[in-house]
Amino acid sequence: xxxxxxxxxxxxxxxxxxxxxxxxxxxxxxxxxxxxxxxxxxxxxxxxxxxxxxxxxxxxxxxxxxxxxxxxxxxxxxxxxxxxxxxxxxxxxxxxxxxxxxx
Numbered sequence: 001x002x003x004x005x006x007x008x009x010x011x012x013x014x015x016x017x018x019x020x021x022x023x024x025x026x027x028x029x030x031x032x033x034x035x036x037x038x039x040x041x042x043x044x045x046x047x048x049x050x051x052x053x054x055x056x057x058x059x060x061x062x063x064x065x066x067x068x069x070x071x072x073x074x075x076x077x078x079x080x081x082x083x084x085x086x087x088x089x090x091x092x093x094x095x096x097x098x099x100x101x102x103x
Contacts, residue, residue, distance in 0.1 A: 002075070002082055003068045008033035010065035012040040013083060017060035018098060026060050027098045031085045037062055044086065051091045057098070 003011060013029040034040035041059050048054040066074075075082055084097060 002072060003033060005068055007087070008035050008039065009068065010034060010036070010040075011068055011071045012037065012065060013063040014040065014044055014059060014086065015061040016044075016098065017058045018056070027057075029063075029083045030089070030097070031083050032087065033068070033085075037065065047086055051094070053091065053094075 010033065012032050012034060014032050015029055016027040018025055018027060032040045032043050034043055040062055044059050045054065048057055071082075084093075086094070089097065
């Protein structure tokens with residue numbers, strides 16, 4: 001299984017807000033595991049703070065929670081790769097992901 005239930009009982013798809021060229025835009029989704037939406041947002045903000053980039057990005061959108069097993073099964077059924085897990089990205093990987101895939 002891709003997910004570790006000790007990290008949280010739900011998975012959330014999160015989009016970051018970013019300002020590029022003077023306009024606001026959203027990142028593609030990435031994943032965060034948590035027990036509820038408040039904890040998911042807290043984990044994202046803590047991550048941004050730990051990386052020293054809290055002023056550059058913000059939480060724009062958090063999905064409804066998906067049960068880990070349901071989300072994992074959906075990935076398998078659709079034969080698609082999961083979005084990156086924020087907890088596994090370093091600052092360089094995050095910025096590369098955000099810049100290369102801004103919608």
